[in-house]
Amino acid sequence: MTLARSSPLSLEVIPMRLPDADPELLHHDPLAPEGIPLMLIPGEPSQLMVKLGNPGEHLLNVTLEFRGNLPQAWYSCERENSEISPGISQDIIIEFQAPDDFFEAFLALRENSSLRINYSGRLQVYGARPGTVSQLIDVADINFYVRPQSRYLDFLPQIYREVDFVGRFLKIIEETFNPDVQMMASLFAYLDPLTAPQSMLPFLAHWVGWELQSYLSLEQQRSLIRHALEIYRWRGTRRGLRLYLHLVTGLPLDDEVEREEDKHIAILETFSQGLVLDHSILGQDALLGGGQPFHFRVHLQPDTPGSVDEALVRQVIDQQKPAFCTYELQID
Template sequence: MSSQILHLQLTPMQLPNAIQTSAMGKGADDFSQTAFSTQNVVRAGCDLVVHPPEPSEIVLQLENLGSRMLRLNVRVEGNFPAEWCRIGMEGYELAPRSRMDAVLYFQVPASFFENPALGNGQSLVLDYHSRIHVHYTEEGTGRQLVETAGLNLYIRPRSLYQQFLPALYREVDFIGRFLKIFEQAFEPSVQTLDVLWAYLDPMTAPQTLLPFLAHWVAWPIDRRWTLERQRYLIRSAVELYRWRGTRRGLRLYIHLYTDLPLDEHITREADKHICIEEIRGEGFILGNTRLGEDAMIGGGRPYHFIVRLRPQRSDQVDEQLVRHIIEQEKPAFCTYELYVE
């Protein structure tokens, strides 16, 4: 790739473990047509392996061997989409007896191997070939010349299983593509086992798994709850069961729904955002009650409590849903009053 005026040199920034070679046997070629189709042809030029969606780079070194200033224009022509390649240059003029580097950035979309546009009988093309054209004009003489260099682009999936092979086998392109089939079949199950705890935690589990987790703790799914609230309730189901029928259990349930603070640091019940006051009294007892001072005729109801909520926003509390919660949590013989302030 040398000339009397302009010299080109291509250097890939990533050294490939394996590339397609013309020495591939017939059996390997037959298999490649069913797995990942590659053209069993090697063309002269620089080789670059790209793993979608990881970026890869090639440095194009330009050296002016002449005695005049050169104005440059770099183009890449190949059988791959133009948006895969970007060109970065330090400038467009190259002084005599000097060098300049241009960088070719290649990046293939992450969905490359899931291309839905293939028809029946078609296979995915993995090997691409292109030419780099450097057009330059010699200052003073006006001569317009061009220098070219070959570039072979190989699209390969990143394989984890190749790391377990000896270096000798990692250099064989067919083995890497062959192992990728088994990796795609087994690796999702391995990854699921690695993060199994996340599937069993209602806060991180997929939405489709929530009904199973709710059934696991015997918690009914209510469509009136948002997805976020359902996760909180399923996670706290066992604790709610433990405190069902108590002031603490009711306060916790309302807290999980409304996100009002529990105010455990506040001693006085009337000052809390979720205030639950029980109506206590000894009733009318002769000899121990002063009528008009600490007793009244037709006095309070036994087993009665009052719930007062102090929301921070007007839309923070659905009164009908809160009543449903209280009816579900309170003992059957209790009565209550609800005030949303």
């Protein structure tokens, strides 16, 4: 909806947010002037676009002035004074914003009182040629309607938007159920050990049959619970042991490293071919004094010496290795 008046300065006011309901049914004051409707949603800016044009032959100094019964803090204008050359038009944005807690503030909840949700105001345009006195050129009456925005209206036929009461009533129901809706929207975070509240960890650990270990940090326990099924699946294997050690020590897995000896978590198994004729490397493809079956060596190479707890590492290896296996542990 626009408003244009016949004057030396062309004025057009365009509301950027119109109310859903019929404006004639919104204003309950029969004496209020008919004006441009603008809907205000608490916490969100609503704008008026003011188009000013100078059809004359002289430069005009234009001043915008707004007066109304809504709080002055709700009003802001990018520029109230401007110069318009002949034959030139300018667009000026006026912004109105009701506070975010408009319907929940203390004054709004006072007993035996009603909350004002309809306001009115007048935009006055003053103009003058250089060297002359500024005079009132044109005015535009504006009616403001502060309304909550209910998403429930999107699920109803369009006819329900014609009555303002329906949207306000549905907003009460929407706010009542909002805590439950927010909880459902974030329910996935309660079931992920990495994001769940600490009080949920015992439940999640029991869910996957994992025993909480109090000597580990909270972040370590979260990671272990999340990877519990993978640890179970690969228990007793090199892959499972490396994953477990990675989670409790923080050392990288180094999947992209080809040589086992170069990895931060190196798990080495020595196989002997017995008598080898030709060249061989002691400790890799030849053993002095015979082979040692079911034996492996764990070599940890942290970037910071002394950052790995040896007792914790041995406890993990004892839990994950096959019962008949023996091992050696080396920590650099």
